[in-house]
Amino acid sequence: MPEGPQIIILKEQLEQYVGQEILEAKGTVKNIPVQNLKNQILTEIKTYGKVLLLCFPTFTIRIHLMLFGKYAINQELNRELRLGFTFETGEVNFYACDCRLISEHLNQVYDWSTDVMHPSFNQVKVLEKFYCHPERLICDALLDQKILAGVGNGIKNEVLFRTHIHPASLMGQVPEAALKNLIRTCVTFSKEYLSWKQEGTEKENWQVYQQRVCLRDQVPLRKEKIGKPVRSCYFCEKCQVLYSSCVF
DNA sequence: CAGAGTGTTGAATA
DNA sequence: ATATTCAACACTCT
Numbered sequence: 001m002p003e004g005p006q007i008i009i010l011k012e013q014l015e016q017y018v019g020q021e022i023l024e025a026k027g028t029v030k031n032i033p034v035q036n037l038k039n040q041i042l043t044e045i046k047t048y049g050k051v052l053l054l055c056f057p058t059f060t061i062r063i064h065l066m067l068f069g070k071y072a073i074n075q076e077l078n079r080e081l082r083l084g085f086t087f088e089t090g091e092v093n094f095y096a097c098d099c100r101l102i103s104e105h106l107n108q109v110y111d112w113s114t115d116v117m118h119p120s121f122n123q124v125k126v127l128e129k130f131y132c133h134p135e136r137l138i139c140d141a142l143l144d145q146k147i148l149a150g151v152g153n154g155i156k157n158e159v160l161f162r163t164h165i166h167p168a169s170l171m172g173q174v175p176e177a178a179l180k181n182l183i184r185t186c187v188t189f190s191k192e193y194l195s196w197k198q199e200g201t202e203k204e205n206w207q208v209y210q211q212r213v214c215l216r217d218q219v220p221l222r223k224e225k226i227g228k229p230v231r232s233c234y235f236c237e238k239c240q241v242l243y244s245s246c247v248f
Numbered sequence: 249c250a251g252a253g254t255g256t257t258g259a260a261t262a
Numbered sequence: 263a264t265a266t267t268c269a270a271c272a273c274t275c276t
Contacts, residue, residue, distance in 0.1 A: 067255045068272045096272055152254050
């Protein structure tokens with residue numbers, strides 16, 4: 001399910017429980033001593049990229065929905081419960097997700113300046129990280145959570161299309177102006193994506209991802225497995241420029 | 249009905 | 263020891 005904007009929605013849905021005590025915690029999660037969570041007060045909810053961070057006074061629970069993760073609020077799904085909390089006014093249940101405990105201070109764990117949904121996002125920091133990997137493909141760099149947190153395969157394809165950059169372009173070959181535009185578009189697109197999600201108009205706004213025809217050229221879009229590790233890239237050969245000395 | 253995929257990790261292998 | 267590859271996870275949609 002989850003790219004950055006969808007995690008923001010999850011955070012918003014859970015905000016109602018901030019300040020409340022965990023009356024009951026259950027689930028088959030193995031990394032976390034579930035019994036010890038009882039009576040803990042949820043003090044804050046944060047997100048970092050695709051990760052949800054439930055903050056308690058002395059520790060944080062990190063939840064990543066991965067590829068198949070599900071959650072349910074005031075409802076139970078018919079599958080193995082990984083981690084579930086009952087608060088004073090309701091419950092939340094997580095399934096098929098990765099859960100772990102963080103005891104360090106979050107500022108030591110996460111660099112907020114490269115999270116596309118974070119207020120302290122800093123374009124210059126991301127550009128610096130981009131320049132550390134001139135030999136990588138642009139489609140790989142966009143998915144690297146250490147470089148740009150919160151961007152998933154959908155956002156990746158959309159921002160490359162919108163900025164006219166071919167996914168197989170080499171980082172070091174893309175002009176600085178194009179890179180800056182790309183980074184800016186990651187943020188603006190993610191925010192648009194969030195509002196489309198909230199309005200329920202998300203589907204109409206995909207321009208390349210899982211689409212068939214380029215809306216600019218009316219040419220069939222290409223779908224190729226590109227990168228390391230390989231991921232699906234949707235692109236238009238006609239209007240997305242390949243910046244590369246290699247032949248694709 | 250088979251197969252791919254909104255993602256990442258940790259184990260296996262070289 | 264270090265780098266790379268790969269299965270695993272678990273479910274929906276095409």
